[in-house]
Amino acid sequence: MDAYDTGAEARRGADEPRAPEPAPPLPPPAPPAPADPRTGVAALSLRYQIGAALALAIVAVTVCVHLGMTFLHVAPANAVTKQHGRAIEDWVYPEFEQNWKLFAPNPLQQNIAVQVRAQVLTADGTVRTTGWYDLSAEDGRAIDGNLLPSHTQQNELRRAWDFFTATHGTDNRPVGLRGALSETYLRRIVVMRLDRDDAAGSGGSVERVQVRSVSTNVRPPDWSQEQVSDKPAYRELPWWAVSPADRVGGAR
Numbered sequence: 321m322d323a324y325d326t327g328a329e330a331r332r333g334a335d336e337p338r339a340p341e342p343a344p345p346l347p348p349p350a351p352p353a354p355a356d357p358r359t360g361v362a363a364l365s366l367r368y369q370i371g372a373a374l375a376l377a378i379v380a381v382t383v384c385v386h387l388g389m390t391f392l393h394v395a396p397a398n399a400v401t402k403q404h405g406r407a408i409e410d411w412v413y414p415e416f417e418q419n420w421k422l423f424a425p426n427p428l429q430q431n432i433a434v435q436v437r438a439q440v441l442t443a444d445g446t447v448r449t450t451g452w453y454d455l456s457a458e459d460g461r462a463i464d465g466n467l468l469p470s471h472t473q474q475n476e477l478r479r480a481w482d483f484f485t486a487t488h489g490t491d492n493r494p495v496g497l498r499g500a501l502s503e504t505y506l507r508r509i510v511v512m513r514l515d516r517d518d519a520a521g522s523g524g525s526v527e528r529v530q531v532r533s534v535s536t537n538v539r540p541p542d543w544s545q546e547q548v549s550d551k552p553a554y555r556e557l558p559w560w561a562v563s564p565a566d567r568v569g570g571a572r
Contacts, residue, residue: 386416389412390412390416392404393408393409394418414483429537429538430535430536430538431535431537431538432478432481432533432534433454433457433535434477434478434481434531435454435455435456435531435534436513436514436530437449437450437451437452438450438519438520438526438528438529438530439526439527440519440521440524441520441525442521442523442524443524447527453517455510456477459474459477480502480506481533484506486502487499487501487502503560504566507562507566508566510529510531511566512568514529515567526567527561527562528559528561528562529560530558532557533554533555534553534554535553535555536552536553
């Protein structure tokens with residue numbers, strides 16, 4: 321082979337296509353992102369999820385029934401209340417009693433104070449009668465200036481008196497089956513309040529109590545022509561004997 325042949329072979333080698341270089345390897349796939357942790361009810365097992373759903377359903381049904389019973393209690397008389405009035409009263413009284421009527425509000429136009437006095441058996445065996453304790457005034461002083469007065473301070477005595485008057489006639493005799501219950505309720509409240517005020521004194525005990533109300537008309541506004549009496553009206557109840565169950569910490 322001469323020099324010419326060698327050069328021709330070199331040119332043919334340069335003109336021939338070269339083999340492609342291998343591609344670089346692909347990077348490994350990224351690991352999957354972790355799933356968000358379940359929270360709330362979804363984090364519970366199926367058994368507990370079913371229990372939670374049943375509890376929520378019971379609460380929802382109870383709330384709906386309570387709202388319905390309260391609505392029927394304050395609504396004007398209708399066919400439903402006439403047919404199911406006893407069931408409505410059993411649900412509402414005494415914890416959820418309402419002092420208003422739907423579509424016919426009846427705001428109070430009197431200031432009513434509940435007072436009590438007691439016959440006390442003293443330590444030396446004599447009996448004395450205390451003066452009148454104005455329990456409503458005591459509640460008023462406890463509420464005055466109190467940003468968060470308790471439900472007891474605001475409503476216990478007032479609702480007990482309303483309960484009594486609603487179940488008794490003007491002769492103070494009970495009307496219906498709830499009359500005796502209202503007497504017991506009111507008597508135990510006033511005995512508890514007398515004990516709080518230490519009405520019996522050292523070594524004494526409250527044997528009988530008498531409750532009365534003092535009602536005073538609210539004065540009309542200056543622009544009104546209405547004329548009302550400013551004299552208080554009294555309603556005195558008979559003396560009640562205090563039983564051991566009425567006393568604070570007494571037998572039930």
